[in-house]
Structure formats: structure tokens, C-alpha cells
Amino acid sequence: MTTPDLRLVPKTPEQTAAWLPVAMAAYEDARRRAGDDADGAAAAARASQDQFFPDGRLIDGHFLFTVExxxxxxxxxxxxxxxxxxxxYVWDVAVHESFRGRGLGRATMALAEEFARSQGASTMQLNVFAYNEPAIGLYGSLGYAVTSMHMQKPL
Structure with a gap:
């Protein structure tokens, strides 16, 4: 298998508008899988959208790319x-299911780190939900370390 030519291509405002409901639904689903109830997960997605995408546009200083x-x-x-x-911070990263298992997540993270360094970053952070064991393994292999941990128990 050959390594694909991987690039980060800035999303246009139209692409961002089409992406936003997909990404927020995925975030809401991830919150539910991580233990939030439906109302809490929906509220977290709304809060994220309101904070980072007021009027549907990404706030200044943040970057949204299509991984090609x-x-x-x-x-x-x-x-x-x-x-x-x-x-x-890596606010969100996803490799479409049909592209998984080919090293694109690892390569995307390398491009993310390179881009952040070019913008003056010296530290990169991210969140990964505990159920996402493949991502936890990837991030650990890239040198990311756990800096905090939340735990819960259903009663």
C-alpha cells in the first residue's frame, strides 16, 4: 500500500456551514457515549457551537481544514x-471510516503539529474520550501524556 499525498486544505465558509451540523452531531454522540445524558450532550454541543462558531463562522485565530x-x-x-x-489544542479531528487503518490519523496529527508550530505553538493539547481506545493508543504513541482524568459511575 502506498502512502497517500496528505494535505490540509482550509474549508471555505460554505464547506464550514455544511460541516458544522455533522461535527456537532458527532460531538453530541461522543458525549453520550462518554456518559452524558441526552440533554447534557446536546447542551455541550450547543455551547461549543455558540462559543466557537457564532453566526456559523469559526472564531478568529482558529483553523478548520479538510484532510485530503x-x-x-x-x-x-x-x-x-x-x-x-x-x-x-486539537479541537476536533476525524478520519472518515473508509480511510481508516492506513496511517492517516498519525499523518494528520503530524501535519497539525507542524502547522501549530508554524503559528508559534510550543505545546499541543487534546481531549480523547475514554471509550476511544484506538485514538488513545495513537496519541500515546505520538508522545501525548494524560494530564487529567475524569471518572464517573452510574448509580
Whole structure:
């Protein structure tokens, strides 16, 4: 299997508008899988959209890309600063199911880190839900370390 030509292509406003409901639904689903009830998951998705996409447009200083593999839409990447320009965050990253298992997640993260460094970042952070064991394995192999952990127990 050959390694695809992987590129980060900025999403247009129209592409962002089409992506936003898909991404927020995926985030809401991830929150439910992680233990939030339906109302809490929906509220978290609304809060994220309101904070980062007021009027449907991504806030200044953040970047949203289509991950292209050999010219095909293989996923997305959203990243931007957290508190200052030296600490950046991977707000969302996804590789479409049909492209998984080919190293594109690893390659996308390398491009994300390279881009963040080019913008002055010296630290990259991210969140991964505990049920997502493949992503946890990937991030660990890339040198990411656990910095906090939330736990819960249904009663």
C-alpha cells in the first residue's frame, strides 16, 4: 500500500456551514457515549457551537481544514490556541471510516503539529474520550501524556 499525498486544505465558509451540523452531531454522540445524558450532550454541543462558531463562522485565530488524501476528502481537522499563542489544542479531528487503518490519523496529527508550530505553538493539547481506545493508543504513541482524568459511575 502506498502512502497517500496528505494535505490540509482550509474549508471555505460554505464547506464550514455544511460541516458544522455533522461535527456537532458527532460531538453530541461522543458525549453520550462518554456518559452524558441526552440533554447534557446536546447542551455541550450547543455551547461549543455558540462559543466557537457564532453566526456559523469559526472564531478568529482558529483553523478548520479538510484532510485530503490523494485529492479525496478523508476527514477534518480543527485546531487553534487555547489560552495564548504558545498552547494549541486539537479541537476536533476525524478520519472518515473508509480511510481508516492506513496511517492517516498519525499523518494528520503530524501535519497539525507542524502547522501549530508554524503559528508559534510550543505545546499541543487534546481531549480523547475514554471509550476511544484506538485514538488513545495513537496519541500515546505520538508522545501525548494524560494530564487529567475524569471518572464517573452510574448509580
Amino acid at each position: 488524501a490523494d485529492g479525496e476528502d478523508a476527514g477534518w481537522l480543527w485546531l487553534g490556541p487555547v489560552k495564548d499563542t504558545s498552547t494549541w
